[in-house]
Structures are given as C-alpha cells and as structure tokens.
Amino acid sequence: MSDLQTRQDLIPGLPEELAMECLIRVPFQFHSSVKSVCRTWRTLVSDKSFNKERQRFSKAESLLCLVQPLTSPPSPMIDAGEKKKEEEEEEGESHQQQQPRVTGTPLYGLSVYNATLDTWHRIVIPEQIPLFCECVAIQDAGKVLLLGGWDPETLQPVKDVFVLDFFAGVWKRGKPMSAARSFFACASVGSTKVYVAGGHDDQKNALRTAEVYDVERDEWLMLPPMEEGRDECHGFSTGKDFGFCVLSGYGTETQGQFRSDAEVYDPVMNSWSVIENVWPFQDLSPRGRTAGGESAGEIRGCKLWCFIDSERQSEPRWEVEDGSMKWKVVMETVRLPVTTMTSVFAGSLSGQAVAMIGGGGEESGTMMTTADKNGGKGKWSHVNTPPGFSSLPFSYSSIYV
Structure with a gap:
C-alpha cells in the first residue's frame, strides 16, 4: 500500500x-x-x-516543564510508563521502583503547564527521578531530558540521563554522563545536542569539566575544561552560532560568592573564552534569575533577561564582550512583582516572562506571567496554579507539541 x-x-x-x-x-x-x-x-x-x-497550522501547544518537589499524589494525564513497561517485558528486563531510605527526603516529579489550554498535569515516570536534576528540551527532536542531580537514596551526585520522547510518549534512560554532577550549567544547542559544564562532585568540589550529548546517537563527547571551576552556574545557547555560555557560579573555596564573569565555548575553535562583568550580584545565584538565549544581533552571543526583585538596584540593560570581541552577552532587567524577602524562580515561555512565587505572602504558591512579549515590561498576570503544582521548581524547559 x-x-x-x-x-x-x-x-x-x-x-x-x-x-x-x-x-x-x-x-x-x-x-x-x-x-x-x-x-x-x-x-x-x-x-x-x-x-x-x-x-x-498554528495548532501546536506551548508546554512549560517543571522539575519540582511533589506536594500531592500525581494526577497524570500522560502515562509515559505504559509503553516503557511493554518494551521492558519484550526485552526481558524489569526495573523495580525503589523507595528512598533517607527520612524526610522530598520526591521530585516532572510537572507540565500547558500555556495554550491553561491546564496542569504531571508526567508518570517509571522510576524516581534524581533530586535537583536539570531539565532541558530539544525542540526539533521533541524530547525533554533530565540530567544529573542527587540520588534520592544516597543524596550523592549522579550521572543519570532520562529522555522523554514527547511525540511517542516514551521514557528511557540515556547513556550516563562521564562525571556525576549537580547544580551545573546545561542548554540545548542546535537540533540534537545538549551541553553541560561545571557543577559540583560528591565532595562539593566545583567542576571545570564539560561535555556534550547527542540525543539521536545517545553519545557523550568530552570538551576542553573551562578555565574556572563553577558550581551553581547557569547555561545558555548562543543561538544560531551553536556556542554555549556558562554564567557565573562560584569556586570550591568561595561557596556562595557568585562570580561576575562567564565563559563561552566556541565549537569551531574548540576552546573557551572569558567574558568579564556579566553578573553584578555577588549574593544572588543566576539560577532561576536569568532566562533567554536569543541571538545578540550581528555579534555572536546571547541576549538574556535578568530577573530582579522590586527593591534591588540595577541597570536596566548592559552589554559585555570577551577580549577578542567575538562573543557578546546582552542583559536586560525584568522587575519581578515581589520584594527581596520573597523566594522566586523565574524563566521564560513563548517569549513571555514567567515567575513562580514562594516564601510567604499573598502571592506565595502562584505562578505569574507577563501579558506581552516585551521582556516582562508589561503587566504581570496570575496563572491558575493548583495546590499540587505550587512548589518552587528547581529547573525547567519549554517545548511546543
């Protein structure tokens, strides 16, 4: 036929x-x-x-995927475990779900907010995902990856890679990273690759190592190490130039003191370059406070949003380049509708600024989004957030399906 x-x-x-x-x-x-x-x-x-x-035909839906602590039993609308179970039975394999042995350890899940339909659901996963794992989406491949984090039983960093194929509705384990790491930088670059760098090991040492994963080949390739070890750093794609920017972070001996610089990996030269004076907040992690990854015009680099509390002082915009003037980072501030005493996790979805609010107060436990696509400079509006989905996420990604 x-x-x-x-x-x-x-x-x-x-x-x-x-x-x-x-x-x-x-x-x-x-x-x-x-x-x-x-x-x-x-x-x-x-x-x-x-x-x-x-x-x-403009029928694709915009999904925000959030790795967040579970505050209530899952209420799934997508069962990614059924087909996985069938495949395991065919292959004669079986994976039993293990229960955490550490008292009080929170369980993490993958929640999904459908911005097109204004609905929430939680993905059913056939085994526990690591605590503090990184979430990254590869749009062209239709896949969302969960990488690294902590083992929920031992609380040690892991090499684990989970791959969810949104089109087929199937979970599988990918090839592990070469090094166990958590609180590291990662970003999808191009149509098939994910870069990771930095983070810390099981001794809380800040890592310099970096590697790249090809989701179609299920292969990892080591990259040259960064110039500095960077724990709690944040990663971004430089867009069409396929570079990878690692923002801020701190060293082993300076925990909690966030660096002002960034490093950019050039895939053509297979090397890193440093961009000074990118992150002006020594007391503030860039994780959950930066988003973007757009092209910065003719000069190669990325354009980022910097989310700041309503009471924090900052320039509305700044631009910095590396020594060769080859790479540029453009930062634009977005004022959050919260004070400095409130915990928050901010990001972007379909060109809009998104913020999850925590830390008490009348806004706590809700998600808010801007009403326009102008870098969060428009009016903030509330998103209907059910109680079971109101905890602050650790990481997120977005995808159209």
Whole structure:
C-alpha cells in the first residue's frame, strides 16, 4: 500500500488533507488516546512530521516543564510508563521502583503547564527521578531530558540521563554522563545536542569539566575544561552560532560568592573564552534569575533577561564582550512583582516572562506571567496554579507539541 493510500485511510471517506487537518486539531493531552485507535494513527502521531504539521497550522501547544518537589499524589494525564513497561517485558528486563531510605527526603516529579489550554498535569515516570536534576528540551527532536542531580537514596551526585520522547510518549534512560554532577550549567544547542559544564562532585568540589550529548546517537563527547571551576552556574545557547555560555557560579573555596564573569565555548575553535562583568550580584545565584538565549544581533552571543526583585538596584540593560570581541552577552532587567524577602524562580515561555512565587505572602504558591512579549515590561498576570503544582521548581524547559 502506498503512503498516499495509507494517508487517505486515516479517516474513512475523507481525503488525506482533511483527515490530517482533523487529527492535528486534537489537543495534545488526548494524543495517547489517539494512538490507541489503530497502528496507523499511532505511527502518524508519534512521528516528528506530525508535530511540524501542528506548528504549520498554528495548532501546536506551548508546554512549560517543571522539575519540582511533589506536594500531592500525581494526577497524570500522560502515562509515559505504559509503553516503557511493554518494551521492558519484550526485552526481558524489569526495573523495580525503589523507595528512598533517607527520612524526610522530598520526591521530585516532572510537572507540565500547558500555556495554550491553561491546564496542569504531571508526567508518570517509571522510576524516581534524581533530586535537583536539570531539565532541558530539544525542540526539533521533541524530547525533554533530565540530567544529573542527587540520588534520592544516597543524596550523592549522579550521572543519570532520562529522555522523554514527547511525540511517542516514551521514557528511557540515556547513556550516563562521564562525571556525576549537580547544580551545573546545561542548554540545548542546535537540533540534537545538549551541553553541560561545571557543577559540583560528591565532595562539593566545583567542576571545570564539560561535555556534550547527542540525543539521536545517545553519545557523550568530552570538551576542553573551562578555565574556572563553577558550581551553581547557569547555561545558555548562543543561538544560531551553536556556542554555549556558562554564567557565573562560584569556586570550591568561595561557596556562595557568585562570580561576575562567564565563559563561552566556541565549537569551531574548540576552546573557551572569558567574558568579564556579566553578573553584578555577588549574593544572588543566576539560577532561576536569568532566562533567554536569543541571538545578540550581528555579534555572536546571547541576549538574556535578568530577573530582579522590586527593591534591588540595577541597570536596566548592559552589554559585555570577551577580549577578542567575538562573543557578546546582552542583559536586560525584568522587575519581578515581589520584594527581596520573597523566594522566586523565574524563566521564560513563548517569549513571555514567567515567575513562580514562594516564601510567604499573598502571592506565595502562584505562578505569574507577563501579558506581552516585551521582556516582562508589561503587566504581570496570575496563572491558575493548583495546590499540587505550587512548589518552587528547581529547573525547567519549554517545548511546543
């Protein structure tokens, strides 16, 4: 049977084009049900081209994926464990879910806010994910990765890599990183790769090491080490130039004193360069306070948002370059609707600023977003946040499906 004949049979009596237009309009939360109708629909909906069609017709949904402590039993709308279970049974493998042995250790889960439909759900995962793992999305591959963090039983850094294929609805373990690390910088670069650098080891030593993961090949490649060890650093893509920027962090002997500089990895030269005076807040971590990763114009680099409390003093914008004037970082401040006494985790989603509020007060336990796409300079508005999803996340990523 030809491909055309297969497509014409998607919905009996309808031409291929109309059948496709009907299916791409099905909300993402029902895709698992669509896949169960028949093998043809499962193959179609699981393919990357189906997501491209949804984007072409402006039917793709914007999802914000949050790694956050679980405050209530999961209420899943996507079961990524069922197909994983079937695959394990076919291969004669079995993975039993282990319970944490450390009293009082919080469990972490992957929550998803659908900004298009204004809904929340939690992804079902066949095993416990590490505490403080990093979350990064690769849009073209339709995948979200959870990397590193702490083992929930031993509270030691791990090398673990979990890969969720949003199109197929399947979880799997990827090849582990070469080094166990947590609180490190990471970012997706290009259509298939994720860079990681820095963080700390099991002795709380700040790491200089860096590596890159190819999600399609399931392979890691070591990179040259950074010039400085950087714990609690934050990572960004430099956009079309495929570079990787590692912002701030602190050294082993200066814990809690955040560096003002950044390092940028150049994939062409296979080397790092330092950009001075990027981060002006020695007492403030860039994690949960910076977002972006856009191109900074003709000069290669990235444009970032710097989220600051309403009472903190800061320049509205600053630009810095490395010594060769090859890489540039442009920072624009976004005023959060909170005081310095309130805990917050901020980021971006579909060009809008997003902030999760904690630390008490009437705004605590809610998520807010700006009403426009102008770097959070518009009016902030509340997002309906159910109690089970109101804890501050550790990391996040966003993806269109």
